[in-house]
Amino acid sequence: MKLATLQALNRARQDRRAVALVTDLDSGEERLVAESAIASDPLGALLAVQMRQGKSARVEQDGRSYFVTVHVPPVKLVMTGAVHISQALVPLARLLGYDPVVVDPRTAFASPERFPDVRLVADWPDVALPPLGIDRYTAFVALTHDPKIDDPALAHALARDCFYIGALGSRKTHARRLERLRAEGISDQALARIRAPIGLDIGAISPAEIAVAIIAEITSALRLESGEKKPRLPA
Amino acid sequence: MIPASPDSPGGSLASDQEILQRAQDWREQGKGVALATVVETWGSAPRPTGSNLVIDEDGNFLGSVSGGCVEGAVVTEALDVISDGKPKMLEFGVADETAWRVGLSCGGTIRVYVEKLD
Numbered sequence: 001m002k003l004a005t006l007q008a009l010n011r012a013r014q015d016r017r018a019v020a021l022v023t024d025l026d027s028g029e030e031r032l033v034a035e036s037a038i039a040s041d042p043l044g045a046l047l048a049v050q051m052r053q054g055k056s057a058r059v060e061q062d063g064r065s066y067f068v069t070v071h072v073p074p075v076k077l078v079m080t081g082a083v084h085i086s087q088a089l090v091p092l093a094r095l096l097g098y099d100p101v102v103v104d105p106r107t108a109f110a111s112p113e114r115f116p117d118v119r120l121v122a123d124w125p126d127v128a129l130p131p132l133g134i135d136r137y138t139a140f141v142a143l144t145h146d147p148k149i150d151d152p153a154l155a156h157a158l159a160r161d162c163f164y165i166g167a168l169g170s171r172k173t174h175a176r177r178l179e180r181l182r183a184e185g186i187s188d189q190a191l192a193r194i195r196a197p198i199g200l201d202i203g204a205i206s207p208a209e210i211a212v213a214i215i216a217e218i219t220s221a222l223r224l225e226s227g228e229k230k231p232r233l234p235a
Numbered sequence: 236m237i238p239a240s241p242d243s244p245g246g247s248l249a250s251d252q253e254i255l256q257r258a259q260d261w262r263e264q265g266k267g268v269a270l271a272t273v274v275e276t277w278g279s280a281p282r283p284t285g286s287n288l289v290i291d292e293d294g295n296f297l298g299s300v301s302g303g304c305v306e307g308a309v310v311t312e313a314l315d316v317i318s319d320g321k322p323k324m325l326e327f328g329v330a331d332e333t334a335w336r337v338g339l340s341c342g343g344t345i346r347v348y349v350e351k352l353d
Contacts, residue, residue, distance in 0.1 A: 003353060
């Protein structure tokens with residue numbers, strides 16, 4: 001591989017752009033194909049399939065053998081609420097290779113002592129969220145129990161098309177939340193994307209167990225479910 | 236058992252981003268670098284296609300292609316690739332005659348493409 005190709009690949013990954021790396025296994029030559037350039041590539045049809053499945057694979061065309069490596073952005077995990085559950089979520093997210101960010105305007109909660117070594121933004125969602133570049137490769141979880149913080153953050157996550165959006169709270173709490181967001185003009189179709197009560201049902205009780213349930217639900221959203229919303233990562 | 240590389244405190248848990256960035260950094264520092272990629276898997280292979288292991292001319296490495304079973308062999312082959320510049324296709328599996336030494340205990344088979352970073 002040429003250094004220039006690797007530099008371009010690393011740049012695309014830093015900018016959170018999806019790309020396919022095509023290596024001709026006979027000649028050793030390679031090229032980088034941006035998502036937008038797939039249609040015009042000689043291997044376009046094959047690349048489109050691999051990109052859609054998020055799978056790197058060996059492919060054959062016209063008697064030649066190629067290896068296609070699919071690079072989609074790493075998952076970002078944004079949470080509102082510098083609470084116990086997020087203290088457990090941060091290391092779990094790290095373990096899975098996600099990039100965690102904690103947002104909470106309440107500085108008593110959002111302190112570096114409670115959250116060492118993680119990106120912590122002690123500001124309100126309207127200020128904190130836009131610079132985070134939340135996109136469809138982002139999972140968002142609302143954990144504060146405070147509508148003043150969680151509601152605008154959920155609206156932002158829906159607008160940015162996050163592949164996973166979860167909100168802490170009982171069915172009753174969530175019903176009230178949906179009423180408020182509906183009153184803000186958010187459609188029922190969009191609101192149906194919010195997962196609440198949050199997390200897979202594993203009988204979680206402690207904050208750490210709830211964090212495990214949330215991470216498991218994010219993993220299933222990433223790996224199992226179909227549809228355009230889902231980014232598919234090559235593990 | 237593969238000794239952990241001094242450059243990879245995270246071992247096989249290093250993210251793809253770190254692995255490919257490390258390869259770039261090494262090359263930009265003027266080191267000889269090889270990139271190993273899992274291109275095919277059969278059966279229960281431990282790492283999916285597209286997984287990377289990067290190796291420098293001193294045998295430092297980051298990433299994984301198998302979860303520890305064959306990395307040592309890949310590193311050895313990579314040093315050849317770095318010195319002669321010719322890419323190699325390696326295959327590992329239980330059917331391999333060297334199975335006891337560097338085979339995959341999971342019973343799968345993997346094919347690994349090793350190329351030099353020019």
